[in-house]
Amino acid sequence: MNYIDGKWTPAQSAGTFESFNPATGELIGVAAESDARDVARAVDAAARAFEKWRKTPAPRRADILHNAADLIRERKAQIGELLTREMGKVLPEALGDVQEAVDMGMYMAGEGRRLNGLLVPSELPSKWAMAVRDPLGVVGLITPWNFPIAVPSWKIFPALVCGNTLVWKPAEDTPVLAIEFVKLLEEAGLPPGVLNLVTGYGVPAGEALVEHPAVKLVSFTGSNEVGKLIAVRCAQLGKRVSLELGGKNAIIVLDDADLDLATDGIIWSAFGTSGQRCTATSRVIVTPGVGSRMAERIADRASKLRLGNGLLATTDVGPLINKAAVTKVHEYSGIGQGEGAALLAGGDYATEGDLARGFFYKPTVFDRVTPNMRLAQEEIFGPSLSIIRAASVDDAIRINNSVNFGLSASVYTENVNKAFEAMRDIATGILYINAGTIGSEVQLPFGGTRGTGNGHREGGGPPVLEVFTEWKSIYVDYSGRLQRAQIDTDELVK
Ligand code: UN1
Secondary structure, X not given: OEEEOOEEEOOOOOOEEEEEOOOOOOEEEEEEOOOHHHHXXXXXXXXXXXXXXXXXXXXXXXXXHHHHHHHHHHOHHHHHHHHHHHHOOOHHHHHHHHHHHHHHHHHHHHHOOOOOOEEEEOOOOOEEEEEEEEEOOEEEEEOOOOOOOHHHHHHHHHHHHOOOEEEEEOOOOOHHHHHHHHHHHHXXXXXXXXXXXXXXXXXXXXXXXXXXXXXXXXXXXXXXXXHHHHHHHHHHXXXXXXXXXXXXXXXXXXXXXXXXXXXXXXXXXXXXXXXOOOOOEEEEEEOOOOHHHHHHHHHHHHHHOOEOOOOOOOOOEOOOOOHHHHHHHHHHHHHHHHHOOEEEEOOOEOOOHHHHHOOOEOOEEEEEXXXXXXXXXXXXXXXXXXXXXXXXXXXXXXXHHOOOOEOEEEEEOOOHHHHHHHHHHOOOOEEEEOOOOOOOOOOOOEOOEHHHXXXXXXXOOOOHHHHHEEEEEEEEEOOOOOOOOOOHHHOOOO
8 A cells, every 4th residue: 555645545546566575485465556646646745744844843853753763673573574574685684774774763863953054154244144954845765675674764764854745666676664664654653744655666656756846856776777767857857866876896805904804794795685785795806915815715605605584593695686686696697607707606596495486596706807897897786796806906996996886895904004095095985994895874974976876975974964955045134234245345343
C-alpha cells in the first residue's frame, strides 16, 4: 500500500508487485505498483501539508525525529531481520544499516535546535544583516535497495527537520522495508501529508516524481545511468537535484603496510554486503614490495568466505539482490578473463545445495589487472575485486584517481608522511587511513567527486542541510531613513 495524506491506499491502477528474499526466493510482501496518478496525489498531499509543517518550529519537528529514532532503536532486531530477509545482507550488517538510521535520526533531531543561519555586520548603521534557511517545499526522494533503511534516513530526516514535505519512491527490490519505515514515522507522530510513500518502478513512478512541477528537489541515490538521466531532466525543468551515484573505490597497500590489517580491511570492504555498497572496495592497488604477498592472502581469504542465508551465524557473505545483479557480476568475470586478467578466486555462480535457490556469486579476485581494463574502470556492484600492481606510491595514487568515480578510498601504511601525502593527493569524497573503504559515520559528509555525484553531500554532516534548504538573506533597517547600500556608507554613525 502507498501512504498518501496519512492514509494507506492501494495504487489507483490497483496494480501490485511482489518482493522476494534474494537468498531463498521466499515471498516477503506485496506492494502497490504506482504510476503518475499516485505520484500526483502524493505530491498534492505534500503540497497541502507544507504550509503548516514549515511553520511548525524546528525543535517541534525534531521531537518527531527523536521519537522515530527511539522507535527504530527499540525495534532494531525486528527491522534488522526483515532487512536481511528482503535485501539479503548478513544480519550484523543489517543491524548496522538500521543503526545508521538511529544515528541519523538523533543527529538531525539535534539540528532542530541549531539549523544555523548567518548573522553578520551590515555596512550601514542601524541595520541588521542575517540569513536563514528556508525549506524548499515538496521534495522527491528516490532511494536504493542496498541500504534500504540507512540511505532513506539520510534524506528523510534532514528533509523533515528543515521543514520540507516529502514524496518517497523507494527501490522496487525493498518496498516492504520502506513501508515499515513509514509506519514507524507515522507512529512517531508525523502529521498526515508530511511524508508520502509511493512504491513502484523507476518508470513510471520515479519518472513521474522527477517530472512533477510541484517537486522542487529530486534527491537520488542509485546508478550512474539513471542519475544522469535525472540530472538532465532536472536541468531542463529547472529543479534542484542531489545525486549520489556509483563508486570504483580502491584500497592502496604500500610496502610498509601491516599486511594482516590490510587484508582484513580488504576482505571486509570488498565482500561485505556482497560488494553491493557504493563504498565497496573493487580495486586493490599494491606497490611492488607487497604485490604478490597481498594477492596470495586476498585470494586465500576470499575463497574461504562462507556463502549463505544472511540470517545464519555461519554466513560471511549473503546473496546479491536479484538475477540481473548476479548476471552482471558474471559478465564482468568473462570480461576480465577476456582482457587478460588472472583469475585467482571465484569467477562463477555459487549453486551448491540451498544456494541454488538464491542469487549467490563466489567472491571473485582478479590479479594483474591493468588500470585501463574495464574491470578496473567500471562499477560492478558485486563481489568482484581487481588487484592492480603500481610502480610506486605516486603511481598508486594516480591509478586511484584515474577512474570516473571518487567516492571512497583507503591507504594502508605505517608511514605518517606517506599517509599525509595520500590525504593531500587522493581525489575522493571519503578517505580512510588504515581502514577499509566502508564505514562512514553520519556526522561527516557522505558523497564523492567526479562521476560519483554532482557536488552535494548527503548522509550527514552539516552540508546535508544545503541540499534541503534554500538561503534567505534578510536585511532589517531600523534607522528610520533611506540608507543606500554601497553609497551612503561614509555617513557618520548616528
Ligand atoms: C552506500 O553504500 O550507499 O560507509 C552507503 C558505508 C556505509 C554507507 C554506505 N556507512 O559503507
